[in-house]
Amino acid sequence: MSDKEYDADSVDAVHKTLLESTKAIPWKIDWDTMTFAYIGPQIEPLLGWTQESWVTAEDWAMRIHPDDRDYVVNFCISQSKEGIDHEADYRALTKDNGYVWIRDVVHVVRKENGDVEALVGFMFDISERKKAEEELIRLQAELEALSFMDGLTGIANRRRLDAALETEWASARRSGTPLSLVMLDVDYFKQYNDRYGHGQGDTCLKDVAETLQAAAARPRDVLARFGGEEFALLLPETDADAAKAIAERCIRLIAAREIPHEASRIGPLVTVSIGVGTTHTFTEDEPRRFVDFVDGLLYQAKHNGRNRIESGTM
Known part of the structure; x- marks a missing residue:
């Protein structure tokens, strides 16, 4: 094998290492079965839920804050059916009954006939950004009140x-x-x-x-x-x-x-x-x-x- 040739297992191992070394949490859901084909191990330190506990899309939905759940789930399903890449911000519930602000970036993978095959994406922890946005909104409201x-x-x-x-x-x-x-x-x-x-x-x-x-x-x-x-x-x-x-x-x-x-x-x-x-x-x-x-x-x-x-x- 030449220096430029690699076997598939080595390539997959490299991809897996890269994915799991980032702060973003990679995931994949099979569309037909609505089950997780993969979710990165970073999910457990962030939310407390183990990799093994993310089995179906229902697990994902039920771990969204109740105030955000209906809108986010309906939005993501409708966009996915249309084959539209999308993103959604929501509060993900932690195992200890807290929550973390998540930005979910979703890419729709299609089959040759155009049907949806899978959803792949990344979850990003945007809690600090949300805190900054909320503080900015508070300050703007305070300034308006002062005016x-x-x-x-x-x-x-x-x-x-x-x-x-x-x-x-x-x-x-x-x-x-x-x-x-x-x-x-x-x-x-x-x-x-x-x-x-x-x-x-x-x-x-x-x-x-x-x-x-x-x-x-x-x-x-x-x-x-x-x-x-x-x-x-x-x-x-x-x-x-x-x-x-x-x-x-x-x-x-x-x-x-x-x-x-x-x-x-x-x-x-x-x-x-x-x-x-x-x-x-x-x-x-x-x-x-x-x-x-x-x-x-x-x-x-x-x-x-x-x-x-x-x-x-x-």
Whole structure:
């Protein structure tokens, strides 16, 4: 035999050694019998199941996490029947009741007549990759949440309010339910800053925001810092009477907080002026017109003496 000639057993031995020395787990399933012709010994250190325990395709299916099983099995069967190479990510169950994220890469082997003969592939442990992806998703969600949060008070910011208003405007238009908006302004806040300093002014705004959160009791209510010393409370499915009652509660809550304000021209404590607007009619007009309407009511409250509520229906 020449140096370039090898017998079949030697070649098979080399292939087997190569396959079993990789971290990827090779496998082969006979299509007609749906039994494993081979699975690499790497499977046992990874999942705890011995090579000998992988007998049929049912063993593979039952070792997929229940939440992933139906989709993965149906997908792989349909792709295999069509003769389409494919891959699937899923959680494989370990013998000790844990799970490992697997990427299964599948190649369909066909007979000369085109029928499926076998499936061959590799299983890859992608747990670390999945952890990194999940962490990235978590960080993205956290960043998105921060982008909707006012940095000083921790409540929603103007961007979050605008997005919620768009959503609730469309919802109210479909359902025909009323939508209300409460806008509040801390009275004589410039004088507060002049008297106590901007650091204490920031503390005052945080105290006001914390106090007003008690008025935004329902899941869909949105309390936001509208800008500067101005706050807004969006109230879906709330009529004019209910909205005014909530505004009155805001007045009481702020008074009960007893935040000192010696520079106020109203009294010794922090107070707020409030505009309350309600609409039942949802035209093609942008919600911006509604905000302007309620802002006008807030201006009236300030013009008419502050520490009061002005309300109306658009």
